[in-house]
Amino acid sequence: MNEDALKTFITIAEVKNFTKASEILHISQPSVSLQVKNLEKEFGTELFIRSPKHVQITPTGEILYKRAKQLRSLYEQTKEEIVAYHHKIQGVLVIGASFTIGEFILPSLLKKVQDFYPELELQIIIGNTEEIIEKVRMFQVDIGLIEGQTNDTELQIQPFMEDELVLISSPTHMCLEECVDIHELHDQQWIIREDGSGTNEYVKHFIRTNGLKVKRLMTISSNQGIKESVINGMGISLLSSYVVERERKHGELAVTRVKNKPFTRTLSYIYTPIGKTKKSVTAFMEIIDSM
Numbered sequence: 001m002n003e004d005a006l007k008t009f010i011t012i013a014e015v016k017n018f019t020k021a022s023e024i025l026h027i028s029q030p031s032v033s034l035q036v037k038n039l040e041k042e043f044g045t046e047l048f049i050r051s052p053k054h055v056q057i058t059p060t061g062e063i064l065y066k067r068a069k070q071l072r073s074l075y076e077q078t079k080e081e082i083v084a085y086h087h088k089i090q091g092v093l094v095i096g097a098s099f100t101i102g103e104f105i106l107p108s109l110l111k112k113v114q115d116f117y118p119e120l121e122l123q124i125i126i127g128n129t130e131e132i133i134e135k136v137r138m139f140q141v142d143i144g145l146i147e148g149q150t151n152d153t154e155l156q157i158q159p160f161m162e163d164e165l166v167l168i169s170s171p172t173h174m175c176l177e178e179c180v181d182i183h184e185l186h187d188q189q190w191i192i193r194e195d196g197s198g199t200n201e202y203v204k205h206f207i208r209t210n211g212l213k214v215k216r217l218m219t220i221s222s223n224q225g226i227k228e229s230v231i232n233g234m235g236i237s238l239l240s241s242y243v244v245e246r247e248r249k250h251g252e253l254a255v256t257r258v259k260n261k262p263f264t265r266t267l268s269y270i271y272t273p274i275g276k277t278k279k280s281v282t283a284f285m286e287i288i289d290s291m
Contacts, residue, residue, distance in 0.1 A: 003075060005035045006068045012036065012048065013065045016055045039064070066138070073139035074274065081278060090119040093280040096141035098148075098198055099223055100163075101267060102126035104242040106145065112287050120280055128221070130196030136270050142281050144270045145288075147198025147240075157270045160288045164241045165202065165263035170233040171254045179257045186213045189235035194221040202265055203238045210261075227253065238263060 011021040012032070022029040040047050047061035057065065080091050093113075097106050102124060110122060125132075125141055129148040136144040137154055150157060167185075169176050176184070190207065193200040200219075207214060218235060220226050223243045230237050231252050247253040269288055275281055 003072070005039055006072060008032055008035045009039055009047065010065065010068050010072065012055060013057050013061065016057075018050075018055060070139050077139070077274075077278065088119060089117045089279050089283050090121075091280060092121045092123060093143075093278075093284060094123045094125065094141045095284070096125045096127065096132040096135045096144040098129045098132055098146050099126055099193075100147055100199060100240045100243055101145045103223065104240065104245075105161075105267070109287060109291075113284060116287065117280070117283060120283075128194065128196040129198035129201075133270065136272065136275070139272065139275070142271070142275050142278060143284060146268055146270060147265065148201050149268070150270060155270045155272060156276070157268050158285075158289075159266045159268045161267050161291055163265050163267050165199075165238045165265065166241050166244060166248075167236060167238055167256045167258060167263070168227075168230050168244055168248075168253045169236045169256060170231055171251060172233060173236070173254065176236065176254070176256045179259060181259050182210050182212075182261060185210075185236075185258070187215045188212075189216040189218065190214055191218045191220060191226050191229050191235045191237045193223070193226065194219050197221070198265070199223075199239065202263075206238065206263070 008021065008025060008027075011024055012018060015021055015024065018029055018032050018036075022032045025032070036047060043060070043064065045060040046058050047064060049056045049058060095106070103126065106124065110124070113120065113122065125135060127135070129146045132141070132144040132146050133150045133152060133155070135141045137152060145160075147163070167176075190203070192203045206212075216235070218229065220229060223239060226237050226239060227244060227247055229235065231247065236256075244253050244255070248255055269285065271281060271285075276285075
């Protein structure tokens with residue numbers, strides 16, 4: 001198995017067409033077919049189901065595709081590490097972050113990174129917690145910052161700070177006061193983040209464990225969308241205090257405290273054991289841990 005064969009295989013898997021793959025790679029179609037045939041012989045399995053109209057990847061092809069993407073990423077990372085071995089921390093550091101962290105917590109961290117390592121180029125990818133976990137696992141980002149947890153045995157997880165969530169409503173919401181008992185949250189309309197979000201997981205757990213009756217549930221895949229909906233009196237929500245700090249200060253959102261119910265969660269960073277060998281990753285970890 002060689003790098004060219006893996007590159008060809010990945011391209012076919014993504015464009016689902018041998019001819020189009022040969023055009024993208026600038027090699028002949030017979031060469032494309034031969035590389036796939038050699039891979040199938042090497043692994044003893046059929047990787048694609050061919051038909052005149054399209055190409056469909058097989059279940060074993062899916063397995064190879066996932067690993068091939070990882071191997072290609074490792075190959076590029078290894079080249080970068082060898083070049084940078086005797087040099088200062090530089091190159092590209094790709095950071096994945098869940099929405100709350102990426103939009104409201106990470107920016108201050110990035111300023112510190114730039115101050116310490118001005119030659120380091122930063123690329124930030126923001127998604128929900130589930131998406132960031134997958135990107136770390138597939139080596140699409142070097143390190144991920146998440147709100148939830150992961151049981152993925154391929155990843156290492158390290159807590160770095162506690163985050164307070166607050167119960168928010170419109171200032172004109174008639175049902176909520178500054179401090180309420182848990183039973184006063186029955187029959188409310190809740191506005192929550194989408195499945196796969198760490199905030200979604202937390203809010204659903206809170207509703208479920210307290211046996212709250214929900215009048216209606218609205219899902220919005222954006223912190224800003226949730227805030228605007230709450231401001232317009234469409235319901236209540238739980239969001240990080242970092243997310244609502246500005247609106248709270250300007251009186252656009254009201255915060256209600258629930259008696260004997262503190263809302264805290266742990267924010268963590270995740271990485272692969274191989275990813276930690278990258279100097280820029282360990283340097284970034286040191287800045288996070290110094291918070």
